[in-house]
Amino acid sequence: MRGPLGAVIGRYPSSDGSTQMGGIIRHNRKCRDIAFLVLFIAFWVAMIVNSSFGFNKGNPLRLTFGLDYEGNVCGNRHAKRNLRELELRYWVNPNQVYQSGLKNSGFKLSNARSICLMECPIPSEDSLNWVCDYPEGDIHLTMDDWIDRNYDYFEFLTPDMRNTSLQLQGPCYPVIFPSVNVFWSCQFIARASNMSLRHWQQMGGVKINEDIVIDKSIHRSINSRSSVLKRYMADIAKSWPVLIVCGGILPLFLSVIWLLMIRHFVSGMPWITVILFNVLIVSVTMFYYLKAGWIGDDAISPIIGEHDPYYSVFGRELTHLRVAAVIMTVVMITSVLSSIAIVRRILMATSVLKVAAKVIGEVQALIIFPIMPYLILAIFYINWLSAALYLFSSGEILQNDCNSNCCAYDLASKRVNCDRCCGYSIHYTPHIAIAILFHLFGCYWVTQFFIACSSTVIAGSVASYYWARGETSPEIPFLPVFSSMKRLMRYSLGSVALGSLTVSFVESIRFMLESIRRKLKVYNMMPESRVGRVAFYFSQGFRKCIEWTIKSVNRNAYIMIAITGKSFCRASAIATELIISNILRIGKVNVIGDVILFLGKLCVSLSSAVFAFLMLDTHKYRSAHNKISSPLFPVLVCWGLGYVVATLFFGVVEMSIDTIILSFCQDSEEHQGTAQYAPPLLIETLNDQNEMQRLTQ
Numbered sequence: 001m002r003g004p005l006g007a008v009i010g011r012y013p014s015s016d017g018s019t020q021m022g023g024i025i026r027h028n029r030k031c032r033d034i035a036f037l038v039l040f041i042a043f044w045v046a047m048i049v050n051s052s053f054g055f056n057k058g059n060p061l062r063l064t065f066g067l068d069y070e071g072n073v074c075g076n077r078h079a080k081r082n083l084r085e086l087e088l089r090y091w092v093n094p095n096q097v098y099q100s101g102l103k104n105s106g107f108k109l110s111n112a113r114s115i116c117l118m119e120c121p122i123p124s125e126d127s128l129n130w131v132c133d134y135p136e137g138d139i140h141l142t143m144d145d146w147i148d149r150n151y152d153y154f155e156f157l158t159p160d161m162r163n164t165s166l167q168l169q170g171p172c173y174p175v176i177f178p179s180v181n182v183f184w185s186c187q188f189i190a191r192a193s194n195m196s197l198r199h200w201q202q203m204g205g206v207k208i209n210e211d212i213v214i215d216k217s218i219h220r221s222i223n224s225r226s227s228v229l230k231r232y233m234a235d236i237a238k239s240w241p242v243l244i245v246c247g248g249i250l251p252l253f254l255s256v257i258w259l260l261m262i263r264h265f266v267s268g269m270p271w272i273t274v275i276l277f278n279v280l281i282v283s284v285t286m287f288y289y290l291k292a293g294w295i296g297d298d299a300i301s302p303i304i305g306e307h308d309p310y311y312s313v314f315g316r317e318l319t320h321l322r323v324a325a326v327i328m329t330v331v332m333i334t335s336v337l338s339s340i341a342i343v344r345r346i347l348m349a350t351s352v353l354k355v356a357a358k359v360i361g362e363v364q365a366l367i368i369f370p371i372m373p374y375l376i377l378a379i380f381y382i383n384w385l386s387a388a389l390y391l392f393s394s395g396e397i398l399q400n401d402c403n404s405n406c407c408a409y410d411l412a413s414k415r416v417n418c419d420r421c422c423g424y425s426i427h428y429t430p431h432i433a434i435a436i437l438f439h440l441f442g443c444y445w446v447t448q449f450f451i452a453c454s455s456t457v458i459a460g461s462v463a464s465y466y467w468a469r470g471e472t473s474p475e476i477p478f479l480p481v482f483s484s485m486k487r488l489m490r491y492s493l494g495s496v497a498l499g500s501l502t503v504s505f506v507e508s509i510r511f512m513l514e515s516i517r518r519k520l521k522v523y524n525m526m527p528e529s530r531v532g533r534v535a536f537y538f539s540q541g542f543r544k545c546i547e548w549t550i551k552s553v554n555r556n557a558y559i560m561i562a563i564t565g566k567s568f569c570r571a572s573a574i575a576t577e578l579i580i581s582n583i584l585r586i587g588k589v590n591v592i593g594d595v596i597l598f599l600g601k602l603c604v605s606l607s608s609a610v611f612a613f614l615m616l617d618t619h620k621y622r623s624a625h626n627k628i629s630s631p632l633f634p635v636l637v638c639w640g641l642g643y644v645v646a647t648l649f650f651g652v653v654e655m656s657i658d659t660i661i662l663s664f665c666q667d668s669e670e671h672q673g674t675a676q677y678a679p680p681l682l683i684e685t686l687n688d689q690n691e692m693q694r695l696t697q
Contacts, residue, residue, distance in 0.1 A: 029487065029565035033494030040449065040497040047442045050435050051387035058390030062426060063234040065089065065184050066114070069408075071397050071424035074116035074184070081134060082143060086116035087625070090186040091218065092131055092173040096406060097188060098209040101217030107404050109221050111423040113170070118147060120179040120186035123193030128200060130154040130165075132172040137411035139171075161409060166205045169416055170409040174200050176208055180311050181304040183231060183629060185222050189311060190215040219313065222302070228316045231629040233392045236385065238626050239616060239634040243385075246612040247641030248378055252371075254604045255649035259360070259367050262653060266357040270350055270596045274339050277599045280606035285332045287613040288325035291631055292318065298617075304627055317630035324632060342595060353593060356656040363461050365481040366656070370648040373454045377447065377644065384443050391436050395426035441508060447644060448500035452558055453488060454648055455655050456496055460484030460562035462659040466667075467677050484562060495561050495568040502568075503554055559659050575662065582665040597654050601646040608642030609635050 065074040066089035072079035075087035091097050096112035099105050121131050130152045135141040139153055146153065154172045157165065165172040176196050179186040190212045200208065221227065236243070262269055286295065293299025302315035360366050400422040407418040461480040488496070556575035557568055564571060615621075616631045628634065667675040 029491045031491050031494065032561075032565070032567040033498045035494070036498040036501060037494035040445075040493075040501070043442065043445070047439070047446075050438055050442075051383070051391070053435060054387050054391035054394050054439075057396070058392070058394035060234070060237055060389045060393050062393040062395070063230040063237070063389070065116075067397065067424050067426070068116050069113045069423055071399065072116065073397075083116045086118055086147075088117045088120055088181055088184055088186055089114050090117045090120065090131065090179065091188075092133070092170070093168050093406075094177055094188065094208055094214060095168055095206075097217050098211060098214045101213035101220070106402075107406075108400070108402065108423075109217055110425045111400055111402050111404050111406070111421060113406075113408055114423070117151060117186070120181050121151070121175045122178050123175050123196040125193075125195060128196050128203070129175040130172045131175055133170050133409075133411065135411070137414060139411060164409045164416055166203060168206055168208075169407050171411055174205065174208075176200060177214065180313070182219070182302050182313050183222055183227075183315075184304065185218065187218045187222065187313065188214045223316050225316075228320075228629075230392070231317070232633040233389060235628040235630065235633050236637060237389050238628055239621060240385075242612050242615045242621075242634055243637060243641065246608045246615060246638040248645070250611055251604050251608050251642040251645035252374060252649075254607055255370075255646050256367070258600055258604070259649055259652060262353060263357050263360050263367070266353050267350055269353065273596055273600050273603060274343070276603050277606070278336055278339055280603055280610060281328075281332050281335050284606055284609050284613075285325065285328040287610065288321060288328050291613075292322040292325045294322070294325065300630055302629070305623060315629070317632070320632055321630060339599070353596070353653065353657075355660055356653045359462055359465055359656045359660065360652060363465050363480055366458060366461060366652045369457065369461075369481050370454060370652060373450045374645060374648055377450055377648075380446060380450075381443075381641065384439070384446075388436075388439055391432070391439055394432055394435075395428040397424055398427050399424050441504065444507065445500055445504040448503050449497060451644075451647055451651070452496045452500045452503075452554075453493075455555060455651050456488050456492060456558045456562045457481060457484045458652055458655040459559040459659045460487060462656045463559075463563045463663055466660055466663040487562070487565070491565055492561050495566075495571070496558070498568040499554070499557055499561075555655065555658055556662065559655065559662055562659075563663070578662060578665055578669075581669070593657055594654070597650050601643055601650055604646035604650075605639045605642035609639045612638040 059073060059076070061073050061076050065076075065087050067073060068083075068089065070080060072081060072083055074083055074089050075085075077084035091109070091112050091114045093113050096107065097109065099107045100109040100112055115131075115134060117131070121129060123129060129150070132139075132146075132151055132153050135143070135146045135153065138158075139156060141149070141153055141156075152172070154162070154165070157172060161171060164170060174196065176192050177188040178191065178193065179188050181187075190210065192208070192210050197208070258269075261272075289295040290298050291300055300315075300318055300321065302313050302317065303311070402422040404421050405418065406421040407416050408421075409415070410417040410420075458481075461484045464480040464484065556579060557572040560566060560571035560575045560578075561568065564574065566574065612635045613631060616628060616634060620626055621628050664675050664678050667677050
């Protein structure tokens with residue numbers, strides 16, 4: 001049974017018969033859940049080791065640019081050759097590209113001979129252009145001279161070299177097909193230049209295959225899932241100014257403004273929040289429609305720079321944007337209808353928010369306190385994102401193991417070499433996948449840990465205010481926020497580490513079960529299968545239970561940790577029992593307030609998404625080197641960062657309401673239904689008969 005908490009949070013006799021005077025929540029505490037604090041520290045050490053592995057093995061250039069036939073990353077100045085300005089991958093032999101596109105062919109495009117260029121070559125209208133291999137050996141040209149000559153030194157070739165070139169064995173290759181820069185790879189267009197092809201045939205060159213296959217082969221490689229994922233990660237690296245502004249600075253400013261308006265304009269804030277939420281969600285949906293090409297002509301294109309308007313290349317990124325637009329449409333309709341449904345209940349939220357505004361007005365340090373965890377998380381996210389980019393690009397460049405028979409002239413050995421035909425690819429081992437998953441889990445745990453620390457400090461500050469009868473008592477510490485922070489750092493970090501680990505672990509299980517449920521739904525070819533149905537409904541039901549557990553345990557446990565100093569499990573049990581015994585009083589008052597606060601968080605995060613769309617729509621991110629493949633990932637990251645920042649600041653109001661209500665319930669239980677320590681405004685809100693009658697209807 002849960003005993004009275006008077007001995008630890010009020011002026012009641014303690015176990016030794018003495019009276020606890022002069023202290024609010026200052027009973028004899030001790031460190032709790034120390035093992036989990038040690039585990040959290042060890043996890044941080046493992047995160048540092050894991051990140052160092054990525055920094056040592058990774059190269060973010062691999063996420064954007066391809067490899068040449070020597071295994072060099074295009075655009076890498078530290079490669080075997082200085083390829084700093086040569087960022088485009090070009091396949092020099094059109095017949096190899098054609099062969100890689102045939103269904104029954106064992107030849108892969110990764111084994112086709114490719115070099116790095118500055119621009120994609122195009123056929124000449126009155127002669128035959130050539131693209132020659134990197135100069136070396138008897139070709140006494142520097143890389144700069146080779147670039148200035150448009151990669152053509154055919155006139156310097158010996159008769160033997162010219163003969164091998166006409167056999168498509170190099171070192172020079174004809175430019176027969178036009179090519180266009182598609183995500184930094186030169187994609188052939190299956191429309192050969194008649195003039196160039198005629199010159200090639202007159203010189204005695206071998207037959208060059210003309211077919212749509214030559215177009216589809218390169219496009220299939222560029223549009224593969226792994227290539228798209230790499231480009232999404234590269235988009236995050238390129239748009240880092242957008243992430244700083246829209247994911248960090250803007251939500252900080254909007255959250256502080258929202259808190260100040262709650263403090264001084266509480267009556268109108270629920271209405272403003274609902275209206276602003278509807279405007280923002282409609283705006284974000286319209287931006288998705290614009291980028292998907294369903295409104296106007298601003299659809300994203302995979303082609304980099306200027307190109308022939310007759311060329312039309314479709315990318316997987318556009319499909320993802322259209323799917324996102326459909327999902328946002330459903331969310332928008334549901335949200336608008338839901339906000340209309342709660343209009344009649346907004347007055348309830350106003351009465352509850354008034355109590356939180358009163359607390360914030362008395363304990364004014366609560367408004368600026370979230371800046372501390374905000375700065376810590378900002379530093380963490382900058383380092384975490386940098387490490388994530390290196391981890392995603394930390395595969396090892398190895399030569400392929402192939403049985404292809406293709407020969408090319410080697411300028412260094414002065415002969416045709418058929419032994420080095422296999423190209424290079426980036427190989428990812430299972431260890432890298434585990435390292436990435438560990439890195440993702442670490443981000444979620446650390447985020448939950450600092451949010452939990454912030455919530456616990458706020459709860460301790462508000463509890464000090466409540467149990468000192470508000471501003472009428474001299475027992476409130478001069479700086480309750482710092483007093484609460486001191487108690488957290490000294491006694492409860494282990495409990496917070498356990499609570500955040502529980503939430504992170506349970507949420508990970510929920511994510512895995514959701515993935516299993518989706519796969520069963522998509523791949524189960526026999527709907528009547530009993531095993532499939534049982535697994536499907538079990539995963540769905542268990543997922544609901546997990547969500548309920550997170551919602552019921554998370555915040556209230558931190559409140560009781562701040563008040564009682566108990567361990568996480570014990571505090572969770574006390575909070576759960578207190579909630580169950582006062583479910584009607586808490587539920588009706590708190591639900592609508594939580595809804596308004598949730599809409600407020602969405603307003604901040606959706607504002608971040610809108611401004612991210614606007615910044616990504618500038619010329620800097622739509623052309624040339626900094627072009628992003630799609631605004632989808634940067635916008636989602638800005639939305640997520642904005643939501644985390646809003647959670648830190650809105651937690652002031654959220655935890656104030658929850659702490660006040662839980663303290664009120666405990667106060668009422670210990671005094672036979674009449675709260676002795678509650679502020680007058682809270683008593684007026686919760687004990688008014690007409691109010692309670694209206695709330696329970």
